[in-house]
Amino acid sequence: MKIVIRSAMQSYFRHYKILLLFIIGLLISTGLPAAPTYWLSDTPPSKEIAKTMRSSHDGLVQKSRRDGTVKRLWLREGEDPLTSSYVKESSAPLLLLDAKKTLQSVSFISEGYAETKFKMPDEGFYNLFMINSFVEDNTLYSITAKKETLNHSCREGHDDVKEKMPPNLYNDAPIDIIRERMSKERFHSHMTSGDLISYIILQNSKPLSGASITFVTQKGWKKTLKTDENGLVTFEMIRDYYPQWHEFKRRTRENFLVIVEYVKVQKGLLNGQSYDTIKYKATASGSYYPSTRDYQSYLYGLLIGLFALFVTFLSVYLYRRRRLKVYKEQRLD
Amino acid sequence: MIKKIREQINNGDLRRFRFWLQIFFFLLFVYGGYLSINLGQNIPTFACGFNSEGQGATCYLIPLQHQLARSPSSLFSMAGIAVLIGFSYFVLWFLVLNKGWCGYACPLGTIQDWITSLRSKMGIHYAKYSWEQFRHLKKIKYILLVLMIFIPMGIGAGFFSHDMTTPFCMICPGRTIIPMFTGDFSQLTIDFSSKTKMVMTTLGMLITGIFLAGAFFKKRFFCFFCPMSALHFMLSKLAFLKLKKDGSKCTKCGDCYTVCDMQIKEIADDVESKNILQDDCIMCFKCVSSCPEEGALKVEFLGQPVFEATVKGYIKRMEKENKNG
Numbered sequence: 126m127k128i129v130i131r132s133a134m135q136s137y138f139r140h141y142k143i144l145l146l147f148i149i150g151l152l153i154s155t156g157l158p159a160a161p162t163y164w165l166s167d168t169p170p171s172k173e174i175a176k177t178m179r180s181s182h183d184g185l186v187q188k189s190r191r192d193g194t195v196k197r198l199w200l201r202e203g204e205d206p207l208t209s210s211y212v213k214e215s216s217a218p219l220l221l222l223d224a225k226k227t228l229q230s231v232s233f234i235s236e237g238y239a240e241t242k243f244k245m246p247d248e249g250f251y252n253l254f255m256i257n258s259f260v261e262d263n264t265l266y267s268i269t270a271k272k273e274t275l276n277h278s279c280r281e282g283h284d285d286v287k288e289k290m291p292p293n294l295y296n297d298a299p300i301d302i303i304r305e306r307m308s309k310e311r312f313h314s315h316m317t318s319g320d321l322i323s324y325i326i327l328q329n330s331k332p333l334s335g336a337s338i339t340f341v342t343q344k345g346w347k348k349t350l351k352t353d354e355n356g357l358v359t360f361e362m363i364r365d366y367y368p369q370w371h372e373f374k375r376r377t378r379e380n381f382l383v384i385v386e387y388v389k390v391q392k393g394l395l396n397g398q399s400y401d402t403i404k405y406k407a408t409a410s411g412s413y414y415p416s417t418r419d420y421q422s423y424l425y426g427l428l429i430g431l432f433a434l435f436v437t438f439l440s441v442y443l444y445r446r447r448r449l450k451v452y453k454e455q456r457l458d
Numbered sequence: 459m460i461k462k463i464r465e466q467i468n469n470g471d472l473r474r475f476r477f478w479l480q481i482f483f484f485l486l487f488v489y490g491g492y493l494s495i496n497l498g499q500n501i502p503t504f505a506c507g508f509n510s511e512g513q514g515a516t517c518y519l520i521p522l523q524h525q526l527a528r529s530p531s532s533l534f535s536m537a538g539i540a541v542l543i544g545f546s547y548f549v550l551w552f553l554v555l556n557k558g559w560c561g562y563a564c565p566l567g568t569i570q571d572w573i574t575s576l577r578s579k580m581g582i583h584y585a586k587y588s589w590e591q592f593r594h595l596k597k598i599k600y601i602l603l604v605l606m607i608f609i610p611m612g613i614g615a616g617f618f619s620h621d622m623t624t625p626f627c628m629i630c631p632g633r634t635i636i637p638m639f640t641g642d643f644s645q646l647t648i649d650f651s652s653k654t655k656m657v658m659t660t661l662g663m664l665i666t667g668i669f670l671a672g673a674f675f676k677k678r679f680f681c682f683f684c685p686m687s688a689l690h691f692m693l694s695k696l697a698f699l700k701l702k703k704d705g706s707k708c709t710k711c712g713d714c715y716t717v718c719d720m721q722i723k724e725i726a727d728d729v730e731s732k733n734i735l736q737d738d739c740i741m742c743f744k745c746v747s748s749c750p751e752e753g754a755l756k757v758e759f760l761g762q763p764v765f766e767a768t769v770k771g772y773i774k775r776m777e778k779e780n781k782n783g
Contacts, residue, residue, distance in 0.1 A: 279524060280540055284496055309511065375651035421647035426663050429648065430634075433667025441585065441675050 163212070164382055164408035165198045165253060165272035170211045170238050182312060183275035184378070184412065186245070193246055196274055198253060200239040206343050206380040206410065215239035217257045222295050224249030224276065245276035248312075249289040254298060260398035267299045269407040277312040286311050296330040300385055300407035303327060305357075317416040318364035325356045326385055328405070332356030336387040336405075342413075343379035366415050375420055383409045467764065469771040471778065472747040476562060480571065483563040488639050490514015500547035502690065503559040504566040504632040512640040517632070518548040519606065519686060523624040526610035533614060549693060556697035557690050557735065560681060561742035566632045570673040570680060574719075577674050585675040592721055595682050596738055602626065603685035621654035628658035631669035631680060677719035681740055691737040700758045701741060705729030707754040714745035714755065725755075747775060 167184040169175040178185035178197070187195040200217075203209030214235040221231050224247040231253070233239045245251055255270040273292070290310060292303050305323040307314065316322060322340075326333045333356045339349045344365040352358045366377055385407040392401045486495065487505035489512045497515035499507070507516040525541045526533065533541070552559065560567055577584065587595060606626040612618045627633050634645045648663065649655035672679035681687055708729050715726035720738040725745050728734060734755070735741070746755040749767035756766030 279521070282499060287494075311510070313510075370650075373651060375649075417644070417647075420651040421644075421649050423643070423647050425648040426646045426659070429660055429663040430646065430667040433664040434671050435667075437668050437671030438674075441671070 160266045160406040162204045163270045166201045182277045206382045212239040220254045222252040265400040265403045267405045271409045301327040302409040316413040319416045320362045323359040339384040341382040468768045480568045484568045486514045502552040503564040506632045506636040508633045509637045523610045527613040556699040557741040560740035573673040598683045599688040603688040619654045629661045631666045634666045698760045701735045703734040707751045713748045717744040717748045
């Protein structure tokens, strides 16, 4: 009887301890200063820089005979894709996971802005990670900025597209934001308004549930959701491009930002500084275009096609009717 | 042994052979992608690239128009070698079947034959062009071929909008019709995003409507206007498959002209030329099949006869046709 009561009380206190720690963590996180939001963007900071670049299947690139295709990315700070400022310089380490799944170090170059360049010799997806950690006020801030970019040229053909579509994973990322491919997505596919965009959030290559993920569109529309037990979350891309018809450009490329935040109560030591909480912040950016439903019409297409079909049939019918000679009685003397 | 095989081929039912071969190529080019078949993008027939899911190969005209739409400095430099390489692959594919790609492999041609078959079953008589109409209409494919080459070059040079990229594909009925066989109806739309797109997609839908009606009344209606046919004819002398005529054996009965879907008169009238292939010919070999004179018409592959007109074959095929009504 005594043993039963003791084990029941131990179990009660164990659960109570977990609950207490959770409440402490929640109080700490709400009281902590927010970590800065850094993200990698392929939108040039000025029109002069944009003029030196060329369009490709995934944003602007630089092309030269010597270097081939080169992608340029800039570090930005802020939670609004439109108004985020360009960071002037940074020495944060960068890791590039190339299309052949090889990891290599790259670095920022400061030519007025914190910028990085890397060659894209192979077809497929390239992932650039900026991972930075620092301790402040007993809190470890782990910041990850990720940018996934595609290199494709139709001149290379489309033989291996299906094999190259799945996302490349970086297992050592504190937080990795993986965009799930849409159904039948290929190199020529674009995200458009109305599409359902799903992300899987991994922490050290394991699905992270309960993380807060905020989706921000170009015009500043935001939505925040939590990841499920599989680390999955789905957003519907809203439509926020409403120009006049004569100003409509179907290739208008707009940026969106995905911000993941997660707090973990954990003690540790980083560079001699102790911490008892880890605050993770990860970002990933992407781009979207107007939906084809905004400018394509089945109704008009079918009407015109049926009109042409009907007119052709009618023309042939009338032509054949005219050729039929009407019976005329002939009297021979 | 070889003689026996040749005899069997010469007396064989070409119609049935052609039917099954057309089905095979149709399934290959329209649905081959589902079986991960990819024969490349230099195919000399309308294996439409807009059929993104199912395509087992891609029509050469798509990469050709894309490649020509480069700036002149790029097109006429080392980068332009890619155009020549693509063209070489196209020629290599073409050399095998010559214009037989049109008569046996083209999915759009097969669709036209099915529409013709439907009309025939409905008891509606087919239409024919007059000789004057025929003379004028056959020039259209050369005009389209020239436009198909120069408009993309004009796009690259900045004279035309990039919205006109692949201008022939925008008006080709293959773009609208072939994807429908894999459940993709997205090409049946009018694109209002720009004036150029609006005009081109409208033309595309008009031509689709005209194509369906035209193919109903006229056998192989679109093949008269096909720029691929014009491109084929320019290279036909190099090909391995040839259509030959021995004028000394021809009695000018006119059967070959009567059965010809393309209304080619020269097949019957010309008794001088040995190589009887014309620009409109789709190498369906109905003429060979219906020729009653031994050896007057024959199909050769690398100089060896593979199918020739024989009296026995002619009688057998006519008997079969009469039996079938």
